[in-house]
Amino acid sequence: MNKTLLIVQREYLSRVKNKTFLLTTILTPLLFVLFIVAITYFSIKGKEQLNVAVIDNNGFFKNNLKGTGAVKFDFPDGIDTSNYEAKGYSAVLLIPSFTDSVKSDYIIRSKKSIGLNTKGVIEEKINAAIEDHMLQQAGVDRHALDSIHKKSQIAEVKTLEERGGSAAESNQGLASGVGYVSGFLIYITMFIYGVMLMRGVMEEKTNRIAEVIVSSVKPFQLMFGKIVGIGAVGLTQFLVWVVLIFVLMFGAQLFIPHDVLDQVRTMQQNGGMMNNAMQASEAAQKIYGIKSVISTANWPLIIGCFIFYFLGGYLFYAALFAAVGSVVEDVQNSQSLTLPITMPIIFSFIIMSNAVQSPDTPIAIWGSIIPFSSPMVMMARVAYGVPGTVPYWQLALSVLSLVGGFLFTTWLAAKIYRTGILMYGKKVTWKEMIKWGFRRG
Amino acid sequence: MPLLELQHLKKYYATQKAVDDISFSIEQGSIFGLLGPNGAGKTTLLRMITGIFFQDEGNIIFDGRKFDPVNDIINIGYMPEERGLYKKMKIGEQALYLAQLKGLSKSDAMEKIKYWFTKLEMQSWWNKKVEDLSKGMSQKLQFVTTVLHEPKLIILDEPFSGLDPLNANLIKDEIYGLAQRGSTIIFSTHRMEQVEEICDHIVLVNLGKKILDGTVQNIKQDFKENKFSIQLNTLPETIQSPAFDLVEKTKKGLVVKIKEGYKSNDVLQYFMQQQYVIESFHEILPSLNEIFIREVEGTHVATRAFQAVNQ
Numbered sequence: 184m185n186k187t188l189l190i191v192q193r194e195y196l197s198r199v200k201n202k203t204f205l206l207t208t209i210l211t212p213l214l215f216v217l218f219i220v221a222i223t224y225f226s227i228k229g230k231e232q233l234n235v236a237v238i239d240n241n242g243f244f245k246n247n248l249k250g251t252g253a254v255k256f257d258f259p260d261g262i263d264t265s266n267y268e269a270k271g272y273s274a275v276l277l278i279p280s281f282t283d284s285v286k287s288d289y290i291i292r293s294k295k296s297i298g299l300n301t302k303g304v305i306e307e308k309i310n311a312a313i314e315d316h317m318l319q320q321a322g323v324d325r326h327a328l329d330s331i332h333k334k335s336q337i338a339e340v341k342t343l344e345e346r347g348g349s350a351a352e353s354n355q356g357l358a359s360g361v362g363y364v365s366g367f368l369i370y371i372t373m374f375i376y377g378v379m380l381m382r383g384v385m386e387e388k389t390n391r392i393a394e395v396i397v398s399s400v401k402p403f404q405l406m407f408g409k410i411v412g413i414g415a416v417g418l419t420q421f422l423v424w425v426v427l428i429f430v431l432m433f434g435a436q437l438f439i440p441h442d443v444l445d446q447v448r449t450m451q452q453n454g455g456m457m458n459n460a461m462q463a464s465e466a467a468q469k470i471y472g473i474k475s476v477i478s479t480a481n482w483p484l485i486i487g488c489f490i491f492y493f494l495g496g497y498l499f500y501a502a503l504f505a506a507v508g509s510v511v512e513d514v515q516n517s518q519s520l521t522l523p524i525t526m527p528i529i530f531s532f533i534i535m536s537n538a539v540q541s542p543d544t545p546i547a548i549w550g551s552i553i554p555f556s557s558p559m560v561m562m563a564r565v566a567y568g569v570p571g572t573v574p575y576w577q578l579a580l581s582v583l584s585l586v587g588g589f590l591f592t593t594w595l596a597a598k599i600y601r602t603g604i605l606m607y608g609k610k611v612t613w614k615e616m617i618k619w620g621f622r623r624g
Numbered sequence: 625m626p627l628l629e630l631q632h633l634k635k636y637y638a639t640q641k642a643v644d645d646i647s648f649s650i651e652q653g654s655i656f657g658l659l660g661p662n663g664a665g666k667t668t669l670l671r672m673i674t675g676i677f678f679q680d681e682g683n684i685i686f687d688g689r690k691f692d693p694v695n696d697i698i699n700i701g702y703m704p705e706e707r708g709l710y711k712k713m714k715i716g717e718q719a720l721y722l723a724q725l726k727g728l729s730k731s732d733a734m735e736k737i738k739y740w741f742t743k744l745e746m747q748s749w750w751n752k753k754v755e756d757l758s759k760g761m762s763q764k765l766q767f768v769t770t771v772l773h774e775p776k777l778i779i780l781d782e783p784f785s786g787l788d789p790l791n792a793n794l795i796k797d798e799i800y801g802l803a804q805r806g807s808t809i810i811f812s813t814h815r816m817e818q819v820e821e822i823c824d825h826i827v828l829v830n831l832g833k834k835i836l837d838g839t840v841q842n843i844k845q846d847f848k849e850n851k852f853s854i855q856l857n858t859l860p861e862t863i864q865s866p867a868f869d870l871v872e873k874t875k876k877g878l879v880v881k882i883k884e885g886y887k888s889n890d891v892l893q894y895f896m897q898q899q900y901v902i903e904s905f906h907e908i909l910p911s912l913n914e915i916f917i918r919e920v921e922g923t924h925v926a927t928r929a930f931q932a933v934n935q
Binding site for chain 2: 186189190191197386390391392394395396397398399400605607
């Protein structure tokens with residue numbers, strides 16, 4: 184049996200068989216879901232309910248100032264800034280005497296501070312009331328205006344991308360979401376598996392087994408076997424997650440009633456229209472909407488790119504992590520040496536966060552080609568479509584430079600590794616490591 | 625025929641010559657001692673013999689052919705000074721893994737592990753982890769993983785460190801056994817009494833150069849100072865002889881040094897003529913320890929920590 188394969192096998196099995204691996208693999212998605220649920224719950228729960236007493240001397244606000252779910256306006260008599268609390272209001276709004284088109288201060292007083300959102304809502308409502316008042320003065324009928332407004336909202340912009348002869352619908356929201364999630368996943372995994380690899384290498388060094396092993400195999404085989412083995416662990420974890428997501432989605436579909444699913448199917452066959460007079464139910468329309476949005480993305484391409492950039496990015500940085508692991512003997516020393524590796528990763532993450540919003544800026548384009556940041560940044564851009572947003576030449580250049588990049592870092596790391604792994608009791612700096620890396624022989 | 629032959633081996637680091645033109649050969653089936661102070665270049669030498677480092681210059685001839693690390697590794701067992709095992713791995717799996725890395729098939733490896741584990745009474749360890757073993761026990765395991773493929777060449781760097789006398793003797797017997805069955809053993813240590821006991825042939829290196837090379841007996845002969853110990857029925861008051869000088873007078877006897885051009889018989893003749901009864905008479909040979917100290921003392925010794933490392 185090939186020796187590198189033996190090492191890959193050991194690295195892989197010793198980690199996958201571990202109980203903590205099973206736990207983290209299954210618990211991480213659950214925690215993720217729990218996290219999202221918790222955030223949503225608190226963001227809904229956390230909204231303040233405000234009872235506002237209004238002191239208005241102009242008179243016309245009473246009929247025009249309309250409350251919302253979060254803010255309620257009242258116009259009680261005999262209220263002032265000293266007694267509003269006693270009368271059960273949480274804030275008091277002082278409306279100044281009103282002059283046409285002159286900006287003036289509307290003061291709201293309260294014991295508790297008022298959130299930015301609530302302040303915005305109040306401002307909007309006051310302006311709406313003023314607008315109504317002005318419309319009345321100009322003799323425009325509010326109802327007539329409203330109905331015109333409603334009837335005029337008939338234009339809907341659909342973005343179509345030229346793909347050869349055919350044009351496909353695109354969806355910016357989905358694209359930026361997919362780009363962000365996949366970029367983020369690559370960012371996280373690069374850290375997790377990079378550090379895992381570094382610790383594995385350090386363990387071999389501090390256990391003093393490195394020399395025993397390199398007397399049987401070449402140092403490069405040992406390093407490469409470790410990199411591949413841990414990469415395979417990462418890929419396994421992803422596959423388990425993908426399977427879990429499909430199982431969850433399938434499970435969710437089981438809860439949708441049959442007739443709704445039938446309606447969705449007919450809508451899909453007829454391009455969004457029901458063929459007979461029967462009107463589709465609201466639920467069916469929503470599901471159809473989600474499905475048609477999801478179908479705007481080129482999933483095989485995105486998944487293919489994700490696997491490539493995940494592996495490429497991992498290989499690019501893993502070799503560097505392995506090189507650091509080979510020269511240090513304890514965790515403390517490793518921190519200063521890993522900084523030059525983690526900085527570009529974090530920097531790439533920032534570029535990626537911008538690229539999901541605007542994938543065509545020069546920094547996004549170059550970031551997606553240079554191998555230091557391409558795994559994350561290119562994933563953000565690929566979701567917008569190839570060759571629409573990302574021309575083929577950019578994708579090809581990015582792929583080639585990433586392959587070249589990880590071949591280079593692996594080559595460099597191998598030379599640092601074989602010197603470092605057998606050396607004890609010496610503090611090494613990056614300068615020395617680079618020197619070893621570029622030495623001949 | 626020698627199993628291993630080093631020809632003008634050189635390995636230079638940035639700041640020093642770790643191995644500077646060393647040549648020697650090792651006969652098949654012999655137990656060979658590689659001696660030298662810390663930083664003398666022993667480890668570098670051993671790393672070149674095991675294919676971990678490449679020499680800058682010179683040749684290594686292994687078993688009659690040029691040494692080819694990739695294919696000859698199965699014929700070498702190396703127990704380095706800096707050695708250890710995976711702490712969290714089960715002992716049986718670990719032995720199997722290391723044997724397979726050497727190039728044994730899984731079934732061969734299993735068979736040999738079973739043989740050695742039975743021989744050294746380690747069968748019950750199979751499912752334990754290394755972190756559960758004492759230091760001596762893990763040394764024993766380390767030894768087994770080094771020799772279990774019965775390689776032609778076994779290299780042991782300080783094999784007895786951390787072993788109690790009982791286990792040390794056990795390992796020593798295994799080393800003799802392996803040598804009898806045709807394995808050649810290179811033994812690197814600072815413990816001269818062990819070298820005297822075990823080794824047939826030794827080489828002493830210092831500062832990257834070979835200082836001594838020969839059998840233990842020959843080297844002792846080379847370094848003898850013609851000193852003899854004599855025990856007599858009564859100690860003489862004064863001694864006057866052209867043949868020898870008195871070096872030391874103890875309660876029971878005398879130590880004398882024979883002068884150039886005289887033989888031991890001249891000493892005996894002198895005492896016999898004086899009517900003393902000679903109870904015992906034997907030559908005092910220097911110990912390897914004394915020779916080592918004499919040869920190495922005073923030279924500038926670099927320690928490993930300051931050794932510049934290449935490769």
